[in-house]
Amino acid sequence: MALVQLPGMVGRELGSSEGLRVVELNIGAQHPASGHMRLIVYLDGDVIVRVDPDIGYVHRTVEKLAEGREYVRIISLVERMTIIDACNVTLPYVEAVERLLGVEPPPRARYLRTILCEVNRIASHLYGLGIGGIFLNHSTMYMWAFGDREVFIHLASLLTGSRLTHTYPVFGGVRRDLPQVFREEFEKAKRYMLRRLREYDKVFFNNPVIRGRLEGVGVMTAKQAVALGATGPNLRASGVRYDARMTGYAAYGELDFEPVVGSEGDALERVWVRLREIEASLELIDRALRGLPEGPFMAEKFTKTVPPAVRHWLGKGRLKLPGSYVRLKTRPGEVLGRGEMGRGEITYYLVSDGGMKPYRLRIVTPSARNVVLFDALARGHTLMDLPAIYGSIDYFPPEADR
Amino acid sequence: MLERSVDRRRGGHRSRPNVVKAHLDAIATAAKRLLEPPITLPYPDYMEARPPGYRGVILFHYEKCIGCSLCAQICPARAIKMYRVPGDKRLRPGYNVGRCIFCGLCVDICPVDALSESLVHDKVYEDVPSMDMDPVDWALWSRRVMDEERSPEKPLLRARLDPERGIVYEEAQPASSGGEG
Numbered sequence A: 001m002a003l004v005q006l007p008g009m010v011g012r013e014l015g016s017s018e019g020l021r022v023v024e025l026n027i028g029a030q031h032p033a034s035g036h037m038r039l040i041v042y043l044d045g046d047v048i049v050r051v052d053p054d055i056g057y058v059h060r061t062v063e064k065l066a067e068g069r070e071y072v073r074i075i076s077l078v079e080r081m082t083i084i085d086a087c088n089v090t091l092p093y094v095e096a097v098e099r100l101l102g103v104e105p106p107p108r109a110r111y112l113r114t115i116l117c118e119v120n121r122i123a124s125h126l127y128g129l130g131i132g133g134i135f136l137n138h139s140t141m142y143m144w145a146f147g148d149r150e151v152f153i154h155l156a157s158l159l160t161g162s163r164l165t166h167t168y169p170v171f172g173g174v175r176r177d178l179p180q181v182f183r184e185e186f187e188k189a190k191r192y193m194l195r196r197l198r199e200y201d202k203v204f205f206n207n208p209v210i211r212g213r214l215e216g217v218g219v220m221t222a223k224q225a226v227a228l229g230a231t232g233p234n235l236r237a238s239g240v241r242y243d244a245r246m247t248g249y250a251a252y253g254e255l256d257f258e259p260v261v262g263s264e265g266d267a268l269e270r271v272w273v274r275l276r277e278i279e280a281s282l283e284l285i286d287r288a289l290r291g292l293p294e295g296p297f298m299a300e301k302f303t304k305t306v307p308p309a310v311r312h313w314l315g316k317g318r319l320k321l322p323g324s325y326v327r328l329k330t331r332p333g334e335v336l337g338r339g340e341m342g343r344g345e346i347t348y349y350l351v352s353d354g355g356m357k358p359y360r361l362r363i364v365t366p367s368a369r370n371v372v373l374f375d376a377l378a379r380g381h382t383l384m385d386l387p388a389i390y391g392s393i394d395y396f397p398p399e400a401d402r
Numbered sequence B: 001m002l003e004r005s006v007d008r009r010r011g012g013h014r015s016r017p018n019v020v021k022a023h024l025d026a027i028a029t030a031a032k033r034l035l036e037p038p039i040t041l042p043y044p045d046y047m048e049a050r051p052p053g054y055r056g057v058i059l060f061h062y063e064k065c066i067g068c069s070l071c072a073q074i075c076p077a078r079a080i081k082m083y084r085v086p087g088d089k090r091l092r093p094g095y096n097v098g099r100c101i102f103c104g105l106c107v108d109i110c111p112v113d114a115l116s117e118s119l120v121h122d123k124v125y126e127d128v129p130s131m132d133m134d135p136v137d138w139a140l141w142s143r144r145v146m147d148e149e150r151s152p153e154k155p156l157l158r159a160r161l162d163p164e165r166g167i168v169y170e171e172a173q174p175a176s177s178g179g180e181g
């Protein structure tokens, strides 16, 4: 069996089938771009016959670990599936547990959660655009997107005190109130980003080289997208009007949320949806800041038992927890939590037997659903189209592997 | 086999820019950026001044602790363990900074402000065992971290946003996390 050597790739000849010479190629022995995984590509000449994504390199048994931990300690565990999108990944879990506990977060907390979710979404899309850019050897887009992502990480760290793993929504509310500087800093970030998006259009989206690489590549029709279970911007780029935010969780129900929907379903359209969603998120944060209700940021149920010695922190916009928070007991039951992350819909299915730890926590992440797209979209394309397809579906292995 | 099913003339919201103009636009936009200063922090010659409320390494104030062990119970990373200290009737927390994920939940649940978050994040340790501190070590180490906050080894730069340039770094004065609560 002959070995085939290409820069950065190893393949072997599988012999011929039906008169075609088929080569098996390993792309990215461990880390092709966005995380640890491998694509095994079967090629007939330059044409892709099949793609087998080899996943599981970063499987951390998150679901099983959750069964051995108290509810509050699970928040920072599930956060580790997608640290670059931390509020979006934890919020549906927190809301699911809240339903079992029977606590309602105050309106101000719901708005603050929405603000951080949208800041995270912008950062996540910029991350995806940057990786998508370097896939096409467009290092300008890579550097720009990662540099501009820093702006939104800065905003998040002003609000939460942490750059990436915020652990911000907790049962009953959020952990910090909006700091004074946030509105002013966001105003600047918005003006800056809107101007940058025009530049992104020029340097990337309308760049004839990028158009040539992305247009008409990896086309997914609306019917196909639904049948494959694609989610997030990938689904909406095919013209399906669905976004978990339409269910109106957090404060989305009050902010006249409208999803960004594309039509063509090709790689360029998926990039377009992400670019327009950044704009839409800036607008949503703006609306949430203007409509931000006054009041507490944590449910009274928990704040009333905070020890008197540390109560003064609540007035300074910092949460203090009562001792009972570690050993919260939920009522027995089953709940479904869902929310829209940067990459698509995340679902938590939580079963409680009435104890301090979940009986079972099933998690389906957006990347876990989008992994099927590698094979479905790449078949029939040339090998050079594979990076374009990978970049456009914004696949994130740690999130898929859990 | 390579049928492309998209009709290239479609694409409602996608304008079809003139190819020559689009190339020139892309080059001009990227070239303009060349004239602007770099956006990176010149680390480690400078350190970043963390914003107020930043969640750095955790500081322990021994004299305030009542030994309730709530911090050890809530810690998601099991970075805090309770220790028996000679000459002390109560259990006291020790801290493994190598395990800590800086979530700050221990600070949130401590009923007496015996724990606080510092503004120091980047620390270097000579070996793994020196990251695992017993209560007395942790309290002494916390004092050194507070000194470091007040007089950092490297000059500080603080990030701020600018509507034209995005993130910019400015010279900043050392601030203290107000560790004593």
Ligand code: SF4
Binding pocket: B058, B074, B075, B076, B077, B078, B079, B080, B099, B100, B101, B102, B103, B104, B105, B106, B107
């Ligand atoms: S910050 Fe979080 S991980 Fe670190 S010691 Fe406190 S509770 Fe544990």
Ligand code: SF4
Binding pocket: B064, B065, B066, B067, B068, B069, B070, B071, B072, B092, B093, B109, B110, B111, B112, B113, B114, B115
């Ligand atoms: S929670 Fe505070 S008072 Fe209780 S053991 Fe920990 S440091 Fe001491």
